Amino acid sequence: TQHNARATAQISLVSYDEQCILNLYVKPECEVRSYLSPLTGLSKEMLDQHGMSLDQAMAILRSHLPKHAILVGQNIRKDVEWLQLEEGKDFESVVDLAGITILGLVWNDQFSSFTYFGLDHTATCWLGQANSGAPHNAVTDAIKSMQIFKLYLSVQNDQKRVEELQKLLLATPLAPSFAKQHPTYEGCCMGNRKTCTCGAPFFS
Template identity: 35%
Template sequence: QGPCCGQAHGPAMEVPDFPVERVFCIDVECVAVGRTHELSSRAPCSVALVDGYGEVLYSTAIIPSAPVVSYLTPITGVTAEDLEAAVPLEEATAELKRRLPKDAVLVGQKPDGDIVWMQLVPGVDFAVSLDLAEIFRGFNTRFGNFSYHSLQHEAQVLLGKSPPGGAHDPAWDAQVSVELYAKARTASSGALSQMRQELIRVRPAPSIAKLHNYVLDGVCMAKFMPKLCTCGAPCA
C-alpha cells in the first residue's frame, strides 16, 4: 500500500545503532484460510530468516494450519506446488528459535505480526524489535500529519530495488529490510530527514491488493480501506 496517515504530532523516530552482528530479520508470507481481512483468515505459508549482512540463514515453506481458501499467489508468489515440501509450523518455529541468538535485534516492516506468527517471545527468543515503518515515517506538511509507507515503496525509493516478479518473497523482503535499517543507521539526521521527505514526494506504485480492488479469489484485503471492505469485519 502507499502512504497512509498517522497521528498528527510527535517527533520522528531516532534510529538505534545496533552492531550488525546482532541484526536479523524474519519475514512471513500467509495464505488465506478464510474470506475476511482478519488475521484469523490467514495462515503462514513461508518464512525466511536473514542476518544483518543479508545472508539467508533459513528459508522454508510452511504447511498451512487450515484448509487453503486462496494462495493469494499474485501477492505471495506461492502456489500449491510450492507447499508440497512444506514443514509444520512447529518445525519452522523451532528452527528459527535455534538459529536466533538471544540478543538478536529483529528489524522489519511492522515486525510484530511476523513475530506473533512464528511464536517468538521478546526477551526470551530475541532481545528487541525495530519497526522500519516508524523509522521512515515522515511529517507531511501538506496534510499536517505523519505519512507511513510500504516496504516496497521504501525499497524502490531508497534502494532502487523492486521485488522479483512483483510478488512478495520472504527472503527478498528480509534482505531489503536489513539493508534499509543499515542505510538509516549510518545516515546523518539531515540525510535521514531527506529520505523521509523523498518517500513522501515520490508517488507510490499501486499495491497488488489495490490492483485487484482489494478482493482476490473472493478474499477481502481491505483492512485499511473501510469503503471497499466486502467481508464486514472491523477495519483499522
C-alpha cells in the same frame, strides 16, 4: 474470506550482513481458499512439495535464532505475533522500521499529518529497487528491510540527509498496492480500508 484470515506459509531469517540463514515453507493445516499467488509467489504445489508443519518450522527457527537477536523488519511485531515468539525468551528485542519516524512515518505538510510508507516504496526510493510487480518473497523482503535499516543507521545523525530522504519518499509517486488493485482476490478480501467488504477489524 476475511482479510484477517491468514496463515503463515513462509519463514525467513537473514543476518545483519544480508545472508539468508533460513528459508522455510509451511504446509497449511487448514483449508486454503486462495494462496494469493500473484502476491505471495506461493502455490499449493510448492507447499505440498517443500512445506513442513508449523511446529517443525518453529523448532528449526528457534534453533537458529540467537537469544540475543534483535529482530528488524516492517511491522515486525506482527510477524512475532504470528509466530508466537516471546521477547526476552526467543529473542532480545525488535526494531520496527514502520515505527521509526524518518523511515516508515514522515510528516506531510500538505495534509498536516504523518504519512506512512511501506517497504516497497521505501526500497524503491532509497535502494533503487523498484517493485517490478513480481510476487513478494520473505527472503528478499527481509534483505530489503536490513538494507533500509543499515541506511537508517548511517544517516540518522545527518539531519540534511534525513530531510533529503524524507522528501524523496514524499515526492515519489506511490505504486498501487495489490490490495488497491484487487480489493478482493479469489473470494478473499484484501483488507483495503476504503474497499473492504468483509467487515473484519483493522489492527494497524
